[in-house]
Amino acid sequence: MKNASKVYYAIIMVLTVLFFHCTYGLKIVNSVNIKWLLDARHDWGQHYLGWAFYRDEPWGFPLGKIDALCYPSGTNVGFWDGIPLFALLFKPFSALLPQDFQYIGFWLLLCYLTTAHYSIKLFNLYNIKPVYTIIGVLLIVSNPVLIFRGMHPALCAHGFLLASLYYYLKAANKNNVVRINRDQVILLALSALTNPYITVMVVGFNFILPLKHYFYDKLLTKKQALLYPFLSCFSIIVVWFLLGMLTFSHGERLEVSDAYGLYALNLNGLFNSGGFSRLLPQMPWVNPAQYEGYTYLGVGMMLLIVVSFAYFIFKGNVAQWFKNNKQLLPLFVLAAGFTIFAVTNVISYNSEVLFTLPFPKFLIKLGGIFRASGRFFWVPFYFILFFFIFILVKAKVTNWLKISFLVVVMAIQAYDTMPLLTLRKLEGGTYVTPLTEAKWNALLPHFKTIITYPPYNNHLLNNMDYQDLCYLALKNHNAISTGYSARENRKAYTIFTDELTYNLKGAVIHTDEIYVTTPQYLDAFKAPLYKNLLNILYLDGYYVLYAKTKNIALSAQTVQAQKLCDSVNALYTKPRLSLINTIDLIQNNSKINFNIENVTVNHSTMVVNGWAYLVEKNNNTGDSVFVTINSGGKTYLAKTTQVARPDLNAAFKKEHLDSSGFTSDIILDGESLEDVVLGIAIKDKAGQFTYSTVGPAVNFLANKPEKIKKLPPQDDLLPSNLETVLEGNDYVVINGWATIKGINASKTVVKIVFMGENENFTIQTHSNIRKDITQALNDGINYDNAGFEIRVNKADLPKGKYKLGIIVSNKAAKKDAFILTDKKIAVK
Structure with missing residues (x-):
């Protein structure tokens, strides 16, 4: 770098630091200042805590794991946006660092400096004069997108995007083509240690760069052109696997259902100030989540683009320009691809959804993983900025006129975006938690x-x-x-x-x-x-x-x-918690219709689930259901929690029995379960109790697994689905649905089969009403009773590995069917 170049480079860097100071304040670079992070009460606190917990973790695998947060499942420093690149760098020196050490302020400053650095390199590629470079770089580092995104420091690594653009535009020859592609792969690996969104934006360049060098520059072989994208993808997988952000255990579900389109880029993005403009009003979004597509240009840049575009159309030879720059086609395609993904299939303008497009399922799934899709317009955004600045400064117009115009643009831009520039009033000092x-x-x-x-x-x-x-x-x-x-x-x-x-x-x-x-x-x-x-x-x-x-x-x-x-x-600590005093009840078994669906005993607590209502009532609104227990010659009344049971209305042809369902947690105070007799009591609106004996509690205990020697015929087409298999350390919770096609499910019994290596076991499930199954099968048969759920204590099963199956039986139809699922559990 020549002396003159060093001078203007230093000037730009000093101006960038001054701009950063005006926007954030250099106090945040102080490594022991955590006040600004935790006082903010938003994501900055999350980022700091992710790093702070990570530095205290012992080294282990994966490298980024944090066991002490989100206990006991743990988490990862990358998932807390703790900037793993710096976290891994500073963790070995944790013992030497101050207790409140933070690097996020320095990282933010570094993001601005790297953005300025690669902006300079991009201007130098086209031999832009220093005065234009200084003004142009200042417009780039002060762009509203970078300032607005300060809420997520890891996402401020826009220098990676500009570096990728630089490597793509850099003239290649046989001496530097390998180095350019190698540096782009290294850049991608560094971005993978920063943030997944930045990584995906960068990896797009890792595909189009070797493509350009192969098709247009003829400097790479076909094998090399395919090798670099492969190495790029492989490097992401390796980095994320070592860090722990990518696993193959299926624990974390990376995609979020129905999220793609929620955080989309609104078509008003380039001129919607989001309330951070002195000249333009805030425009509406379809929903607040569309802030992720914040890509406001600023009035100054809008003016520059309009003038540059007019010059390009009326003074430039557009056709000849595209002919001379055919190598930019992959870049245009990449920008278009990112734009489509950012806008999503839910096309919106202002507060209206204009229409929805039928995107491929794989793209919807990808959008569920990278749900903040509006961010992906950053690549086209920067391409727009540089393109029109280059057009203007290369225009065949008198220098003093161009400089004067650029100064006016800067002034208008600064005035317009001042609410954003002065948004953050960040303090230094000691952090004091709001707690005692x-x-x-x-x-x-x-x-x-x-x-x-x-x-x-x-x-x-x-x-x-x-x-x-x-x-x-x-x-x-x-x-x-x-x-x-x-x-x-x-x-x-x-x-x-x-x-x-x-x-x-x-x-x-x-x-x-x-x-x-x-x-x-x-x-x-x-x-x-x-x-x-x-x-x-x-x-x-x-x-x-x-x-x-x-x-x-x-x-x-x-x-x-x-x-x-x-x-x-x-x-x-009242005597008999959940039980009211001994009472005299009117017993009339014929007046209550009820069902105790299951009774479970958890250490010293008995949980009773079921439904009950007064037969004479067509509408049980206002009635209260209680469980009674009789033990030692006394009867006690236990409160219940209401469980909605709208299915009973149709089953018993009543107007309203929704409030008939109940669950009750009854603490046993020394009683033996064998001595407890259950009952149901209902208090009507007038306060009158009606009581019905149910029977000994042991008769309703949840079923235990039973050995089965011979399974029914296997039917691989049996309509069924084990929707959830939640396996804890001591138990398994299973729910889903199953039925026999063409047979009313009201008399259907469903059992879960545990197929071991040497023995098979079954356990009867509790039924759930699933009207959706009747609607889905839609053959005129009632399958409402097809739903089931069961909780199984692992201690009731011998140790070993089990495949799960389903048996559906209907005694009325004398029909049994069995299906083996792909679900498995282990009892250790």
Whole structure:
């Protein structure tokens, strides 16, 4: 680089830093300033916490895994937009770094500097004069898209996009063609360590670059032209696999159903300021999610484009230009492809959806993975900026006129986008959490894990309060069952939530866990509270519960907090929780129609599910259903939770029985299940109780697996589907539907078959109403009873691996059928 070039290069970099300071403030580059990240209460806090937890994790495989966040399934530093490139770089030095070390501010500055650097290189390719280069680069680094995207620092790596554009436009020869393609592959690998969206944009260039060198420049062989895209894709797979962002265990579902089109580029994108303009009003979107397609040009750039376009059409030889630049065709195709993907098949303008196109399924699935599709217009956006700036500065017009015009463009652009330029007022200093940190810090070190209930609720008490709780967990080296991850292992989340709820209902708690919940979810803890197993505190609006066996010296709570805790204890430690006092009931078995569908016993809790209504009623609105238990000569009344059962209306030809379904969690207080007799009681609007005996509770216990020696004939065309098989450590939950075609399903019984290596077992399921199956089969037969569900304790099965099958039986039709599914489970 010549001395003159070094000078204007330095001038541009200084101006870029000054612009960054005016937009963000250089305070954020301070590596121990985390205040601006966590005070923001949006994604910046997520990015910092992802890195902060990652640095404390021991090295393991995959390299980016974080076990302490989203416990127990864990997550990945890449899914927290922690910029894995820097996370991997700084993690080995974690012990030497300050406690509050952050690199996100420096990364943002670096994004602006690399954008400026490759802008300079692009201008130099076309021998643009320094004065035009300085103005042009300033227009590029101050473009609204880059500033707006500051909310997601990993997505500000626009320098990767400009570098890819540079390598494509760079003149190739036999001496540098291999190096250019190699550098593009390296660039792609670096982008894969930054953000998946940036990676996909960059990989497009990894396809068209060797294509250009093969077809137009004749510098690569056909084999080489195919090899570079293959190496590019392979490098992404390797990087993401090593990092843990790509797995083959099918845990995380990468695509999100029905998401493609939601975050689309609105056709008003280039001139919709989004409310960040002094000159143009905000235009509407179809939905707020279309902010992802924010690609506002700014009035200054609009003026430049109009003038440049007019010059190009009326003064330039358009046909000759395209003839001379045929090698740009792949670039135009790539830009068009990204534009189509960004707009999606749901074409919208302002607040209206104009029409929907029938895109191929693979593209819809891809769009579900990269659902923020509007971002993909960034490549065409930058192509538009550079193209029209190049047209203007290369125009055969007097220099002073062009410079004057560009200064006017810059002034208009700065004035127009000033609301965006001054959007962020970021502070330095020490971060102070909104929670009473001293009290939490006195408590949390005594536990390994913070269990939020319900788990994975990122807005448990307040919006984005997962950041507050995660920050406390970070400071006290706790794992925590919450956190916002870009990709979530929903199956693992469901299993853990189900297991946790099941254990709490059975009064099973762990001494190394501390539970954090809110008033609306306290009922989940009623069993351990009733059995006096938990201490309870009230901190900052949360209820904090932990095992009474933990002796922790804590300062006294406030009077108000102690009153709240005392009232909770008084509520949940009443004698016979969920049971009202002994009562006298009017017994009339003929007046109640009911069905106890199943009874399960979870440690010391009995769960009863079913339905009941008064026979004389055509509409049971206002009636309350109770379960009664008789033990030791006394009868108690248990409250139930209503379960909607609209299916009963048609089944019994009644106007309204929707509120007949119920479930009841009954805490057993020393009773033997063999001595418990169940009953149903219904209280009508007038407060009159009617009672019906049901029978011994043991008669309704969930079925146990039974050995089966001979299976019915196999029917591979049997209408059926095991829709969900959730396998926990101690149980399996299975649901789906199955029926025999042409036979009314009202008398159908469905069993699940567990096919082991040496023995086969069956277990009868509980029926679910599935009107959708009747509608889907649409042959005039009622298949509403085809649905089923079952929870199986693994302890009831011998250890081994099992294939799952379905047996459908209809005694009335004397018909049995069996189908083997592709689902499997393991009992260890």
